[in-house]
Amino acid sequence: RDFNERCAQCSEVNWGLTDGGRFYCRSCHNVTERTREVVNTDFITNTRIQTISKGLRKQEKTDGGCEWYVCEGFQLVLKKQAEALEALGVCPQMKDEILCNFWRRYLQKSKQAYCKRPAGETVKALSVCDSSTDVDSEPERPSLLHFLSLSESDGDLQTDCSFVSSTSKVSESTSVCSGSVDGSLYLMKNQKEKLRMTMPMTLSFCYMALLWLREPMTLSDLLRFVVEGHIPYLNVFQHFPEQMKLCGLDLKIFCVESWPVYEEVYTKMLELAAFLDLPRFPDITDSCFLHPDMLCMKYLMEANLPDELHNWTCRVVKKIRIGEADFLTLVPGNKSTRKVKYDVLAAAVIVVVLKLLFLLDDHYEWLLSDFAEERNKNNKEDGPYFEFKKWYKVIKCSLDVEQKKMDEERAKYLWRCEKPLFYSAEKKSKVLKRRQMVVNLQNQFGKLSGSVLPAEKPNPSSFQLSWSEENADESCFHGHSLKGILQEKCGVLTAVNPDYWLCTVKLCNEKLCGHPAHYKEVDFPQSYHFVLRLFSFLLRIQPSYIHDEVCLIEHKLFNKKLCKKPKFNPGLRK
Numbered sequence: 001r002d003f004n005e006r007c008a009q010c011s012e013v014n015w016g017l018t019d020g021g022r023f024y025c026r027s028c029h030n031v032t033e034r035t036r037e038v039v040n041t042d043f044i045t046n047t048r049i050q051t052i053s054k055g056l057r058k059q060e061k062t063d064g065g066c067e068w069y070v071c072e073g074f075q076l077v078l079k080k081q082a083e084a085l086e087a088l089g090v091c092p093q094m095k096d097e098i099l100c101n102f103w104r105r106y107l108q109k110s111k112q113a114y115c116k117r118p119a120g121e122t123v124k125a126l127s128v129c130d131s132s133t134d135v136d137s138e139p140e141r142p143s144l145l146h147f148l149s150l151s152e153s154d155g156d157l158q159t160d161c162s163f164v165s166s167t168s169k170v171s172e173s174t175s176v177c178s179g180s181v182d183g184s185l186y187l188m189k190n191q192k193e194k195l196r197m198t199m200p201m202t203l204s205f206c207y208m209a210l211l212w213l214r215e216p217m218t219l220s221d222l223l224r225f226v227v228e229g230h231i232p233y234l235n236v237f238q239h240f241p242e243q244m245k246l247c248g249l250d251l252k253i254f255c256v257e258s259w260p261v262y263e264e265v266y267t268k269m270l271e272l273a274a275f276l277d278l279p280r281f282p283d284i285t286d287s288c289f290l291h292p293d294m295l296c297m298k299y300l301m302e303a304n305l306p307d308e309l310h311n312w313t314c315r316v317v318k319k320i321r322i323g324e325a326d327f328l329t330l331v332p333g334n335k336s337t338r339k340v341k342y343d344v345l346a347a348a349v350i351v352v353v354l355k356l357l358f359l360l361d362d363h364y365e366w367l368l369s370d371f372a373e374e375r376n377k378n379n380k381e382d383g384p385y386f387e388f389k390k391w392y393k394v395i396k397c398s399l400d401v402e403q404k405k406m407d408e409e410r411a412k413y414l415w416r417c418e419k420p421l422f423y424s425a426e427k428k429s430k431v432l433k434r435r436q437m438v439v440n441l442q443n444q445f446g447k448l449s450g451s452v453l454p455a456e457k458p459n460p461s462s463f464q465l466s467w468s469e470e471n472a473d474e475s476c477f478h479g480h481s482l483k484g485i486l487q488e489k490c491g492v493l494t495a496v497n498p499d500y501w502l503c504t505v506k507l508c509n510e511k512l513c514g515h516p517a518h519y520k521e522v523d524f525p526q527s528y529h530f531v532l533r534l535f536s537f538l539l540r541i542q543p544s545y546i547h548d549e550v551c552l553i554e555h556k557l558f559n560k561k562l563c564k565k566p567k568f569n570p571g572l573r574k
Helices: 070-087 093-109 135-140 167-174 183-188 199-213 219-227 250-254 262-275 292-302 309-319 342-358 364-378 388-412 425-449 526-539 543-557
Strands: 015-017 022-025 031-035 486-489 492-495
Touching: 070 093, 070 199, 070 250, 093 199, 093 262, 183 250, 199 219, 199 262, 219 262, 219 342, 292 309, 292 342, 292 526, 309 342, 309 543, 342 364, 342 526, 342 543, 364 388, 388 526, 526 543
Parallel strands: none
Antiparallel strands: 015 022, 022 031, 486 492
């Protein structure tokens, strides 16, 4: 109370005391060099401690590193991923306002920080809070998330909310098999009651922040940018500071040797949103990029389909009411509302429209294509009619090339990172020597074989397949007409085809089977499978996930006919 000077950074007068006797600003957490003289307070009773304990921390180990915790490693990963997303054009407030608050809430809910440590408990690897701090002082505590802040440097590894002096004993016992203080205990701990942080969950955090901001990036785009190397995920621990020694069990936590899976990242995102008790997300309206009408337009362009199909996708979206904000908006923890995969939903709508117009039964679409081809030969004045057969050949050729290219890149991917890893301090010298030998041999063989240096990774793009109407080979179908397959009835355009086949008559119980329908390629026409394969490549998911969504849309679209009861014949009664 006697220290009334203004803070040099924020000009506020709101001071607290650290255990070292220094003044720190409760508003901006700036620590000054000014200390308070200790006076005799033996006669004071029932006083409340208002200081923040920074704990005792070994800054330098024998190998030159410092003590760090698993949660700090994930903080660095989230920071690198958020910075990469900002570089891709995501809103700047995602990192410091949205993602940072989500991460703080997770640390508090999982009792890793911003919480009161349970009394009488021994030191836990997942409890990095000091017990001397009162719960009421949580908003005034220095942030654990200085790694996520733009104003801090990567080299500062001080954590203001860490273990007390007894952690030195834990670190001595765990440093043998782990570089982090709590690496071994982190894997041993039973985390059924709370979500334990993993590398795929970092992508769940990022997607949750993107969804909150309604950014024009779907989950499939996010995972594709990860695979292409635009967002740090594989071998991201290479960016850890030198003070953070990574070895032993830390590698099981941060070392990833598989591509991120769409369903796993999406499911963890839903669990995270419910675990954090987040409110209803901002509404997904028809002006948002994630709305089915907007995404259908994007995927129609990428699939090289006629622009006129967009009118039909909008009609289907409106008919089954999947474009309403209440259906599209995420409400965490609400089990009665269906969780929407926006990219999969849009792709499934396009598949349903193609079935409505072309049937996709390996027969009718080819008849329509022959008719359109004959008409285009005889009449070249008007715009060309859409030929399904020609579109199929163009897309198949391009799809096969891109699929082969992607498979080769994945097969050639080197899972080992450039930064050498070692499981113990004793093997460090051997690992470094072996790594240097491997690099030298690779360079020598590369010179002898005359191998070409790997090309630079392409710039990120929302489109994987691009088509231009200016191409001389007439491979772009955006401006082609659907007149050959449409007819006008009562002033409304309808399909000439009156038939439709359902993928499944009865949906399965998702709780029991895991899927609303089952998909086997041999049970369905090849045209239908080809369309599923095209969109599964664009979204980088299994065709069965799109098939499931197609079945759900069909049952909404034809619900009245499916639930129609047979008429009662009174003559049958006795």
